[in-house]
Amino acid sequence: MKLKKFGYTLCVLTPLLLTACGGGDSSGSDNTSGEEDYSNYPEQDINGVIQWGEGGATDNISRTVAPLVEDELGGSLVMENREGASGATGAQYVYDQPADGYTLLFGAENPNLYQVLGISERDYLSDFKPVSIIGQSYAGIVVSADSEYDSLEDLINYSSENPGELTMGTSGEGGLPHVASSMLQAELDTEFNQVPYNGDGPLATALLGGEIDATVLAVSAAQEYVESGDFKMLAVINDESLDAVPEAPPITEPYPEFEKYLPWGPFQGVFAHKDTPEPIMDKLTTSFEAAQEDEEFQETLDNLGVEPMNIHGEEAIEFLEQNQSTSTWMLHDTGETEVSPEEFDIPRVEEEE
Amino acid sequence: MDILQQLLIPFTDLNLLFLVAAGTLAGIFIGAIPGLSVTMAVALLLSLTYSWEMLPALALMLGVYYGGVFGGSRAAILVNMPGSPSSVATSFDGFPLSQKGEAGLALTLTTIFSFVGGIIGVAVLATAAPIVASFAIEFTQRDYFLLAMLGLLLIGSLSQGSMAKGIFAAGAGIILGLVGMDSIGGGSRFTFGSLQLMNGIDFITAILGLFGMSEILYQLKSLNEKGERTSLKKMAIPPLRFIFKFLPLSLRVSIMGVLIGALPGAGGEIASLIAYDHAKRTTKKPDRPFGEGAYEGVIAPEAGNNSAIGGALIPLLTLGIPGDAVTAIFIGALFIHGLQPGPMLMEQSGDLFWMMVGSSVLANVFLLIFGLLVVTIFMRVVTIPKQILLPIIAVITVIGAYALNNSMTDVYWMLGFGIVGFFMKVHHFSVAPLVLGMILGPLIDTSFRRAYMTANDPGVFLAGFINSPISLILTLAFVFTLFSQTKTYQHLKNNITKKVKKQ
Incomplete structure (x- = not known):
């Protein structure tokens, strides 16, 4: 009798537990099929790793774009926050997963500075490929x-x-x-x-x-x-x-x-491991690009004070380079960093012109 | 009249009514499971309710918020495993109560006084929000430092037996709390180059390990002894005189709870600890000594942490500043639904303010109803044989630790804390000061350094403790609390009472 009642409570609790743990490991055992056919991507849930905590700008933007991308991709995106160490924990986690496009990093400008500040070895330009730069704020x-x-x-x-x-x-x-x-x-x-x-x-x-x-x-x-x-x-x-x-x-x-x-400021973007196969990257970039065209999403960005960018590929890489070189050299010139950006082959802003 | 109408929106709109109710009920269960945090649940709701209208979304989130903070105390009382950081203090007397067979009474009392605390929180929110908000922003880093130091004095109350062991445990807790990236200087502390350690040690893994896992290990020692099964005393409904007896105490701690909750740098966990401390210091003749099942010891922290919710909503709605982690997500929700949280929010969308007040009242009413209804289900947990209960708790602690950051590292930490906690129990160290140190250590560290950096001069820094009225009060409170523990004070006090009696 008592046990029955307890069993009942367990029944109520189980779904709650399951939803809460839903963001678990879904990184794939997909490597068996070799490299030929990616046309079925995504065949399983995609993990979206947000490198900042709940309620921040990065979290808000990531969680609002996710359902729209799901519609475009025809698969589900399971979002989770992995915060800590200025977002380096999340970036490292995504880097450590297989480069199969099933784990994406939803990040802000911070990884551009990890190397010079000695926070982590990870870096957008050398370790990841931009899927999309969503927007920039001032x-x-x-x-x-x-x-x-x-x-x-x-x-x-x-x-x-x-x-x-x-x-x-x-x-x-x-x-x-x-x-x-x-x-x-x-x-x-x-x-x-x-x-x-x-x-x-x-x-x-x-x-x-x-x-x-x-x-x-x-x-x-x-x-x-x-x-x-x-x-x-x-x-x-x-x-x-x-x-x-x-x-x-x-x-x-x-x-x-x-x-x-200029332009310089905080930005939000989506990134994949640098070895992610090209067909998957293409599918991701087109899906993210289409998703961001949604009017309601544009409004959300506007409310958050973010200027929509929606750029990818070469354009996104150029943007990252410019942002990184401004910030890192700035920090270096004022003596805030011990290591020179030169050590990581980051060119000075002036040299670009 | 307008205000009344807006206030009553959640009561009259069936849809909103249902959402608040569902949120509160779900919150109670989420809160009751250690490791599933209210913050996590509310963040999930943020994307779930993205396409909803704003009012229903906020109503649901508020329900989960109230239910979750309340639910944390269920597990604290029944199995000595606080479901959330703000119910750590509830376990100090809650678990002894349920060991004495009074789980039902403890659950009922905490439900009633959570309701009282919650309502007082809402009342202050509705009537004095601007005043409390201006108090909250006057609270400088120096004052946070003093507040945390006051909290640290709790070690005295918490270390049963040897004070030295209590101080040792708290010191260890502070050091563990410092592990990770220093948020001020950016340097790494005790990380040995590991990125996992850079993240710091989540104090919730310590709560799960020290309270949950270590208790299981400790009970395994006596598993085969034919001890008497905990019997349930019939009385689950407190006599009416109880309610009147504890009302003054709950009012005092609720006011403290609102004020602490309104501070952007302190929330329910500190409010409940300070409330517990206050109860212990001001209750002259508790029915039982604190730590062995005093009713005051469960009522105070629960009234305190629920009133802190109303407090946390104050800076959110008046200034656009989050009062804690959950209200930070509310800010995101407001942004997403097209509002600009900030000092203009009350003027531009006053209806939202009163709708939040109305929903909060409603959430408290549902909390009372559901809280009392599920008492009979929850209290049976105590009667489950240990052979069945302990494995279930073990599984829950592991899931809870994993769910924190979806990372096995936290599970290992939890297991480590479980083993350490076991040996602490064997050698009569209380584990509570260690958790206290982990919660307060980082706050003491950052607030002290910020205060010192802002002053930019030792003289200015020290003068600040006396110049600012808030700091002065806190400094005096700190000095007095320390002084009241000394023999000189006891001596003086005895002399004075004798003289008064003679006259």
């Missing part, structure tokens, strides 16, 4: 509304005269504010007291509470506070101003020397 330099600095020049002038006195909130090694303030330090000869926080949310909180003097936020994260009058955005890191924050001048207005680094 960054802006913000201070709180009651701050005495009304323009970027004010802020820079003060910090050049009083090096180390202004506190700049960052989101840790290789994060957006870290690279951006390195950019400012390299070009404009300033020095900030950098204090790392855990991402955009805590940074916005710290700025609201007056704990830090300035920070660099994704425009999407800052925009609401600018509208409500809590923050002032002193500049957007772009060569023209953005619709989302029309009052904020582009950084090239006071400082044209930033032109060569």
